[in-house]
Amino acid sequence: MQFLQLVISGIAQGCIYGLIALGFVLIYKATETVSFAQGELMMLGAFAGLAALATLGLPFWLAVPAAIAGMAVFGVLLERIVIRPILGQPAFSIVMLTIGIGYVARGTITMIPSIGTETHTLAVPYKDMVWNAGGLVIAVEHVVVIAATAALCALLYAAFRYSKVGIAMQAASQNQLAAYYMGIPVRRLNGLVWGLASAVAAIAGLLLAPITFVHANMGLIGLKAFPAAVVGGFGSLPGAIVGGLVIGVVESLSGFYLPEGFKDIAAYIVVLAMLVVMPNGLFGERLRKKV
Amino acid sequence: MRFLFKTSYEQDIRLARHGGHVFWYSLLAAALIAAPWAASEYLLAQMTQMLIYGVVGLGLMLLAGFTGLFSIGHAAFFGVGAYTQAVLTNAGWPFPAAMAVAAALSALVGVVVGLPALRVKGIYLGIATLAFGFIVEEGFARWEKVTGGNAGLTVGAPKAFGWAADTGTSFYFVCLATAVLATLACLNLLRSPTGRAFVAIRDSEISAQSMGIHLAYYKTLSFALSAALAGLGGALYGHQIRFLSPDQFNIVQSIDLLLMVVIGGLGSLHGAFLGAIFLIGLPQAIGLFKDLLPDAIGQAPGLKAVIYGAVLIAFVLFEPMGLYGRWLKVRTWFQLFPFYRRGMFRRQKSFQKSERLR
Amino acid sequence: QQQGVGKNEILIGTIQDLSGPLAGFGKQARNGMQLRVDELNEQGSIHGRKLKLLVEDDGYDPKKAVLAAQKLVNQDRIFLMAGHLGTAQNMAAMPVQFEKGVVNFMPITAAREMYEPLHKLKYSFAATYYDQMRLALPKLVKDKQARKVCTLYQDDDFGLEVLRGAEAGLKTINMDLAEKTTYKRGATDFSSQVARMKGAGCDFVVLGTIIRETIGTIGEARKTGFSPTFLGSSAAYTDLIHKLGGKAMDGLYATMTVQNPYLDEASQPIRFWANKYKTKFNEDPTVFSVYGYSIVDWFIKAAQKAGPNLTTDSFVKTMDSISFDTDMFGAAPATYGPNKRLGSDLSRLSQIQDGKWKVISDYVKP
Amino acid sequence: MTGVLLSAKDLSVRFGGVLAVNGVSFDVRRGEVFTLIGPNGAGKTTVFNLISRIYQPTSGAIDFEGRPLTTQPPHRIAGLGIARTFQNIELFEHATVLHNLLIGRHTHRATGLWADMLFTPKARAAEIAAREKVERVIDLLDLQHHRDSLVAGLPYGVRKVVELARALCTEPKLLLLDEPSSGLNVEETGDMAFWIQDIQKELGITVLMVEHDMALVSRVSDRVLAMNQGEVLALGTPAEVQAHPGVVEAYLGSADDVATLRREATR
Amino acid sequence: MMAAPATTSAPNGDVPVLRLANVESAYGPVKAIRGVSLQVRRGEIATVLGSNGAGKTTILKTISGILDPLKGTVEFKGEDITARDPADVVRRGLSHVPEGREVFPLLSVRDNLAMGAYTRTDRDAAARDLEAVFAYFPILKEREAQDAGLLSGGQQQMLAISRALMAAPELILLDEPSLGLSPKLTREIFEIVVRINRERGTTILLVEQNANMALNAADYGYVLENGRIVMEDTCAHLREKDDIKEFYLGMKQAGVRGERRWKKKKTWR
Numbered sequence A: 001m002q003f004l005q006l007v008i009s010g011i012a013q014g015c016i017y018g019l020i021a022l023g024f025v026l027i028y029k030a031t032e033t034v035s036f037a038q039g040e041l042m043m044l045g046a047f048a049g050l051a052a053l054a055t056l057g058l059p060f061w062l063a064v065p066a067a068i069a070g071m072a073v074f075g076v077l078l079e080r081i082v083i084r085p086i087l088g089q090p091a092f093s094i095v096m097l098t099i100g101i102g103y104v105a106r107g108t109i110t111m112i113p114s115i116g117t118e119t120h121t122l123a124v125p126y127k128d129m130v131w132n133a134g135g136l137v138i139a140v141e142h143v144v145v146i147a148a149t150a151a152l153c154a155l156l157y158a159a160f161r162y163s164k165v166g167i168a169m170q171a172a173s174q175n176q177l178a179a180y181y182m183g184i185p186v187r188r189l190n191g192l193v194w195g196l197a198s199a200v201a202a203i204a205g206l207l208l209a210p211i212t213f214v215h216a217n218m219g220l221i222g223l224k225a226f227p228a229a230v231v232g233g234f235g236s237l238p239g240a241i242v243g244g245l246v247i248g249v250v251e252s253l254s255g256f257y258l259p260e261g262f263k264d265i266a267a268y269i270v271v272l273a274m275l276v277v278m279p280n281g282l283f284g285e286r287l288r289k290k291v
Numbered sequence B: 001m002r003f004l005f006k007t008s009y010e011q012d013i014r015l016a017r018h019g020g021h022v023f024w025y026s027l028l029a030a031a032l033i034a035a036p037w038a039a040s041e042y043l044l045a046q047m048t049q050m051l052i053y054g055v056v057g058l059g060l061m062l063l064a065g066f067t068g069l070f071s072i073g074h075a076a077f078f079g080v081g082a083y084t085q086a087v088l089t090n091a092g093w094p095f096p097a098a099m100a101v102a103a104a105l106s107a108l109v110g111v112v113v114g115l116p117a118l119r120v121k122g123i124y125l126g127i128a129t130l131a132f133g134f135i136v137e138e139g140f141a142r143w144e145k146v147t148g149g150n151a152g153l154t155v156g157a158p159k160a161f162g163w164a165a166d167t168g169t170s171f172y173f174v175c176l177a178t179a180v181l182a183t184l185a186c187l188n189l190l191r192s193p194t195g196r197a198f199v200a201i202r203d204s205e206i207s208a209q210s211m212g213i214h215l216a217y218y219k220t221l222s223f224a225l226s227a228a229l230a231g232l233g234g235a236l237y238g239h240q241i242r243f244l245s246p247d248q249f250n251i252v253q254s255i256d257l258l259l260m261v262v263i264g265g266l267g268s269l270h271g272a273f274l275g276a277i278f279l280i281g282l283p284q285a286i287g288l289f290k291d292l293l294p295d296a297i298g299q300a301p302g303l304k305a306v307i308y309g310a311v312l313i314a315f316v317l318f319e320p321m322g323l324y325g326r327w328l329k330v331r332t333w334f335q336l337f338p339f340y341r342r343g344m345f346r347r348q349k350s351f352q353k354s355e356r357l358r
Numbered sequence C: 001q002q003q004g005v006g007k008n009e010i011l012i013g014t015i016q017d018l019s020g021p022l023a024g025f026g027k028q029a030r031n032g033m034q035l036r037v038d039e040l041n042e043q044g045s046i047h048g049r050k051l052k053l054l055v056e057d058d059g060y061d062p063k064k065a066v067l068a069a070q071k072l073v074n075q076d077r078i079f080l081m082a083g084h085l086g087t088a089q090n091m092a093a094m095p096v097q098f099e100k101g102v103v104n105f106m107p108i109t110a111a112r113e114m115y116e117p118l119h120k121l122k123y124s125f126a127a128t129y130y131d132q133m134r135l136a137l138p139k140l141v142k143d144k145q146a147r148k149v150c151t152l153y154q155d156d157d158f159g160l161e162v163l164r165g166a167e168a169g170l171k172t173i174n175m176d177l178a179e180k181t182t183y184k185r186g187a188t189d190f191s192s193q194v195a196r197m198k199g200a201g202c203d204f205v206v207l208g209t210i211i212r213e214t215i216g217t218i219g220e221a222r223k224t225g226f227s228p229t230f231l232g233s234s235a236a237y238t239d240l241i242h243k244l245g246g247k248a249m250d251g252l253y254a255t256m257t258v259q260n261p262y263l264d265e266a267s268q269p270i271r272f273w274a275n276k277y278k279t280k281f282n283e284d285p286t287v288f289s290v291y292g293y294s295i296v297d298w299f300i301k302a303a304q305k306a307g308p309n310l311t312t313d314s315f316v317k318t319m320d321s322i323s324f325d326t327d328m329f330g331a332a333p334a335t336y337g338p339n340k341r342l343g344s345d346l347s348r349l350s351q352i353q354d355g356k357w358k359v360i361s362d363y364v365k366p
Numbered sequence D: 001m002t003g004v005l006l007s008a009k010d011l012s013v014r015f016g017g018v019l020a021v022n023g024v025s026f027d028v029r030r031g032e033v034f035t036l037i038g039p040n041g042a043g044k045t046t047v048f049n050l051i052s053r054i055y056q057p058t059s060g061a062i063d064f065e066g067r068p069l070t071t072q073p074p075h076r077i078a079g080l081g082i083a084r085t086f087q088n089i090e091l092f093e094h095a096t097v098l099h100n101l102l103i104g105r106h107t108h109r110a111t112g113l114w115a116d117m118l119f120t121p122k123a124r125a126a127e128i129a130a131r132e133k134v135e136r137v138i139d140l141l142d143l144q145h146h147r148d149s150l151v152a153g154l155p156y157g158v159r160k161v162v163e164l165a166r167a168l169c170t171e172p173k174l175l176l177l178d179e180p181s182s183g184l185n186v187e188e189t190g191d192m193a194f195w196i197q198d199i200q201k202e203l204g205i206t207v208l209m210v211e212h213d214m215a216l217v218s219r220v221s222d223r224v225l226a227m228n229q230g231e232v233l234a235l236g237t238p239a240e241v242q243a244h245p246g247v248v249e250a251y252l253g254s255a256d257d258v259a260t261l262r263r264e265a266t267r
Numbered sequence E: 001m002m003a004a005p006a007t008t009s010a011p012n013g014d015v016p017v018l019r020l021a022n023v024e025s026a027y028g029p030v031k032a033i034r035g036v037s038l039q040v041r042r043g044e045i046a047t048v049l050g051s052n053g054a055g056k057t058t059i060l061k062t063i064s065g066i067l068d069p070l071k072g073t074v075e076f077k078g079e080d081i082t083a084r085d086p087a088d089v090v091r092r093g094l095s096h097v098p099e100g101r102e103v104f105p106l107l108s109v110r111d112n113l114a115m116g117a118y119t120r121t122d123r124d125a126a127a128r129d130l131e132a133v134f135a136y137f138p139i140l141k142e143r144e145a146q147d148a149g150l151l152s153g154g155q156q157q158m159l160a161i162s163r164a165l166m167a168a169p170e171l172i173l174l175d176e177p178s179l180g181l182s183p184k185l186t187r188e189i190f191e192i193v194v195r196i197n198r199e200r201g202t203t204i205l206l207v208e209q210n211a212n213m214a215l216n217a218a219d220y221g222y223v224l225e226n227g228r229i230v231m232e233d234t235c236a237h238l239r240e241k242d243d244i245k246e247f248y249l250g251m252k253q254a255g256v257r258g259e260r261r262w263k264k265k266k267t268w269r
Ligand SMILES: Nc1ncnc2c1ncn2[C@@H]1O[C@H](COP(=O)(O)OP(=O)(O)OP(=O)(O)O)[C@@H](O)[C@H]1O
Pocket: A290, D015, D016, D018, D019, D020, D038, D039, D040, D041, D042, D043, D044, D045, D046, D047, D087, E150, E151, E152, E153, E154, E155, E180
């Protein structure tokens, strides 16, 4: 019973990691860069939701799509203004940019008088609701996260696997020059990717807000999502979710059964062990250059 | 304009390629030696810190800039060096001996991290080092007997054989000497087979291998050297900050270190020091600048992060080659003076290619 | 010539986190300090000298704290460092200050290192987390007749102080902690820790937590039907707990030194003060604002007393025979001496009742 | 010209469903130029990759100078005296030509880490010696002009030559050339032929090459092995192999000129 | 013997499909082509000959917008496309077989081909073209699901050509299409090129080291040296020129050769 309860908590937490990891993988698959700003985009998404709910006073079911759409637009603009000018430079430049974007985002939110330095709650209708099934409890907040994560993952997976645009995004990430030769609008797709990634981040932020509250540093949870993405295999969308679950459950169990302190580094031990045993993660492609 | 006529192979491998180099570097050396008398105490303290971070930067540059392995956990090595130094000097060891051990121990830890690095690349390596960084940080916190855990550990001034570097000036010279020696060692490595093997691995593992380069050995070596330099820097850092706590060696520190070399300019040793100047100098510059702003903005919390991030973004956008790239342009401008053309360094369209297959 | 003391100005410095994880607290503390400085400069002076406060931001990073201290001490040449936030940050900055004889005045951290080991230039103001727990815990445990005391604490210097205090306190009543659990700063999930404490059958939980973790833990406990007595330190004594955590937080105990300044506070002077703060900075004051305000207030009192010839020596001499009465926020009376550098080790207990902190005990005396 | 330098026995390798090399055996004699030909995808490059130990054979063995090669780790191959070029050019892009060639001297390094770090007189002497060797290769292959250019900016044909130069710098006993003339025009291919002959005759290096340009193959090869779909089709002198009906059918095609087709199409 | 001269085979010879006027391109400070002017008429096959590093690839890159020229203009179907976004240029009906294959290594062969048809909206016609390229290169159909990066060099080259054909372009730029192909396939490639040109009227600009093949297949040729066009004529005429014979077709007197060889040996010693 105890064990089951722990596993359930682990799954709930794991889905959160997976959801954020989904954003990393999305960007990686489509542009082969790693976005260190994903956590901050999530934070912005949560604040956008807060603004829509509290400041604009929109009803919940309107505020959520508004925040997501707003963040998508923001992502597109962000790409347009700071990422596009160096499109084509080595991926590492863009990684640096995302770190910079992260700083600016966190700083800017902090600067908002009497809001930025505070912690807020997002008034969701299902706040504090709990399902009780035969002694096992699970918060509705977590159920919502799990459901949304599964849906989003399936959707994105299909898009990358079957849609022309999805394939073109991957093509552009593998060989940008050839993508131009094929007439793939690399820039436009890049914008789309960032829009999408921001929207996914916003969804993550909104789902997370009732659980972790809304504050300028909430993006730090992204650091746990990295290991999740790696355990799953960085280029794989389902891998992100599975990786998240693995880490969530391992954390939860090790927090209970192992000595103090293991819970906090369990994720990192798992990822190191993984890299030794399966360097490409659970679902990562086994790449080998043919010469 | 300068033309170089090559008359012997010696000329190619000399560190100073021509008279100009000799002149300018001598001038720099003179300035650095005179600094304690010319600079204010505060400036000297900053210069000391720049030198310390420069040493760490050299190590990271060797790893990221020349071997092409990115580490997001370098603070761990930095911390191992700092703690080792603290423990040993507190136990009465002379500081040069302690520094040697600090470097060696960090190198050893570097070897341990280097092992997974043999199998993974790119982002996977980044995450592996990140994970490793977290684990080491946790280790600092848990191993209370030695590190003092979260309660921290105080470090004294460097002492050896009856002499103590307990003033700003004497400590500055300790750091300067370390930095100069570390730089020379790196320069030597880079003009010899070892350094070339690093570069070969960076550019093409498969053909490096077919040239007889043992990938595992050289990658591990690169990690070890890089970690040793980080440890050396950490040892000095310990003396400088005089109080160590685990959270000083966290992910933020690691990212700062990485930013430092990237902003300095990957693939040049100059970049390590230019990056250190940037990393230490920028917050000070922001501090000065924000006093000029109206209070509503200037005193708002978060401003520093915004400016820091914005400067970083501007750098990547306008100077992807880093500070060293900017310096090259300036230098070329002077060398070519009347003939410099604007298009000379015009950014070409460039195209990203998958690094997953390298 | 004394550094930082001009003909008609005294320069004091502070280092706050204005861009890091504690930017909220840093800003409030700075505002509180600024409020008192402005009050002084509007109403008068310290023996003809106005007060000027220089603020540096260290982003809660010890390395930057060193540089910030170096700037304030060696460049701006401040007279004294007041209210520097953070333990490691203070530890890193103090050597720089002490080299130049700059007093470390009432840092905002309740760690014992702020007055131990004894140093001529160290002054600390409020009960440490250690003392808070050491004194308050046994009393409450006895009141509640708790049998199994457990703890959840943050895995850093702050959490450690709470833990040690709790251990010391329990020792006085011959008890031991039945279960110790930790979390890392920034953690969001406390389910396994709560499960563990529940599994151990704890009926009393000492919280070495700050804000979100306090709420998260109690929330998780309520969800899983675990209802021990919760006791937090003064770090958990903030209005955010009940503002964010809502109803579920009722019943939480916390130790505290100064009272949270609610805008609709019953006490008229606090209400007046709080509204003044709100007008000036356009946000509600918090305990951190009060800390900042009180620190400068005490400095002013001591500097006034030290006389027109203000030097480090004269200031230290004055401080070493000074005592401060309780103020409107209810801080415990504090006394200092050559060998007593902590003003007071006393704290009070309060509890959240109906979504608000209520003071429920007077200073707990050993 | 005595003895067998390299011998492959019954080599096979399978990638998933593709049997890329299937039971291939051949001997390369000391001092000869041995050429592999065959249609695209026949498995020629794969044979090279097996020799340089990038792939592990599914079955079969390779001996070099009488010793088994299949147990050696990949980085030891160069040390044993086998150097190669790559079909798709694998140079160190962000280094100069000179630097690339110096990396080719790696197996001859005489100093260790500490000597390098301190740049001892011995390291200095070794360095100068390495440069002398490299300069000789530069002279041989006419690369003086490109010595200090970054590889990234070189035209395709020059890179091919640089790759050859880099392989030569390892002073191999056996040189594997994967399509040395691709991307070269007629005249440059002629130069390549001379170089290959020089390498064979003057330097006494055995050459194993893959090549599609039959003119070059006929000119320089002592023996030719034709492969198809991973299997050996024919082995013999260039003339013999070119006359083999299976080779004509699968690889050379009928002798019709494009001009013929043109006429038909316009008609 | 050659077929009819180029001009007659071009249906409307007045408006060239492609026109470069005075184009100058550089890589950083290095000028790769200087003042190149050339034109390709509709339905024609044109070829550019030149030795290594002459700048042939640079010309093609400049045309498809991968490189922005310093000077000069590029016109496609009468419209100025100088320094346009490459994607935009392709949309107008130009496709490019790049030097060095440049396939998408981690996409399957089929997805690679689908990317070739990215700009197309006519699904049925694209499906027919897919069948057509599979007929040209049956091996691609066999390896449909394999990652393109794992194909052999020649197979990748086939894929690169097929991918360009999938775009059903009006103008194809071919950069060394025969690179790494077997003699049989090289010939087949040229047959295909000529056939596409004749059957669909696709205009072709061809860069090829195999000058013999190129001059046979093409109508009009340019000779590029050190970034400058030094000669242009119909291919029939070019084939007769001594210089061309000597330098590009390899028909040299033995004496010249011998001398070169002697020189080489000397420097080596
Ligand atoms: N790593 C691999 N994974 C899967 N298939 C492979 C791999 N390497 C080679 N192949 C397949 O093996 C076959 C032989 O490839 P190889 O590269 O040896 O051909 P080749 O004879 O060199 O042809 P070309 O003349 O075109 O270069 C090809 O069909 C190729 O697709």
